[in-house]
Amino acid sequence: MSIQYIILAIFTQIRSIFLTMKHMFAKRETRLYPDHSVYLSPRYRGRIVLTKNPDGKERCVACNLCSVVCPVSCISLQKSQNKFGRWFPLFFRINFSRCIFCGLCEEACPTAAIQLIPDFELSDFNRKDLVYKKNDLSILGTGKYHNYNFYEKTGVYNQIDTSTKNSAHSIPVNIKDLLP
Numbered sequence: 001m002s003i004q005y006i007i008l009a010i011f012t013q014i015r016s017i018f019l020t021m022k023h024m025f026a027k028r029e030t031r032l033y034p035d036h037s038v039y040l041s042p043r044y045r046g047r048i049v050l051t052k053n054p055d056g057k058e059r060c061v062a063c064n065l066c067s068v069v070c071p072v073s074c075i076s077l078q079k080s081q082n083k084f085g086r087w088f089p090l091f092f093r094i095n096f097s098r099c100i101f102c103g104l105c106e107e108a109c110p111t112a113a114i115q116l117i118p119d120f121e122l123s124d125f126n127r128k129d130l131v132y133k134k135n136d137l138s139i140l141g142t143g144k145y146h147n148y149n150f151y152e153k154t155g156v157y158n159q160i161d162t163s164t165k166n167s168a169h170s171i172p173v174n175i176k177d178l179l180p
């Protein structure tokens with residue numbers, strides 16, 4: 001064992017003692033969760049929800065994009081169709097025991113139906129309870145996108161919602177005009 005090594009070892013010991021003493025009187029960083037709530041940014045990727053259009057109707061059109069893009073294949077759904085030809089998910093399930101909260105499903109979704117919200121309190125004792133069905137995922141509100149309605153933005157001509165007063169629903173759009 002060289003002298004140089006011994007000096008270095010003594011120095012690291014002194015440094016450790018110094019750092020310990022320094023932090024002994026510093027402000028406490030420990031958060032007393034759950035007694036004190038934790039601040040999470042609005043863009044935090046936690047619990048996944050299925051949101052509604054501003055008119056309160058289901059946003060999801062069962063396009064399966066979220067399921068395809070999911071790297072762990074934890075989303076499963078089945079498409080169905082109403083009498084106006086509008087697609088909707090007959091069932092929609094997310095297995096949260098596999099989800100890695102990457103947010104790719106939210107990015108892929110054209111209708112802004114699926115969203116990740118700042119809520120991380122999802123733990124459970126039973127693994128089966130981590131499989132969330134459509135009823136567990138659905139919320140009444142629009143989530144982060146308050147005015148977004150897929151059919152108004154795309155201009156797709158449809159007979160889905162003839163009761164609406166918004167004229168954007170009845171104006172057919174030539175999608176080829178949008179091409180470069």
Ligand code: SF4
Pocket residue numbers: 066069070071072073074075094098099100101102103104105106
């Ligand atoms: S957050 Fe990622 S892992 Fe979780 S359901 Fe969405 S795509 Fe899948």
Ligand code: SF4
Pocket residue numbers: 059060061062063064065066067077105108109110111112113114
């Ligand atoms: S949540 Fe979005 S991406 Fe997934 S099926 Fe519904 S509309 Fe498509």
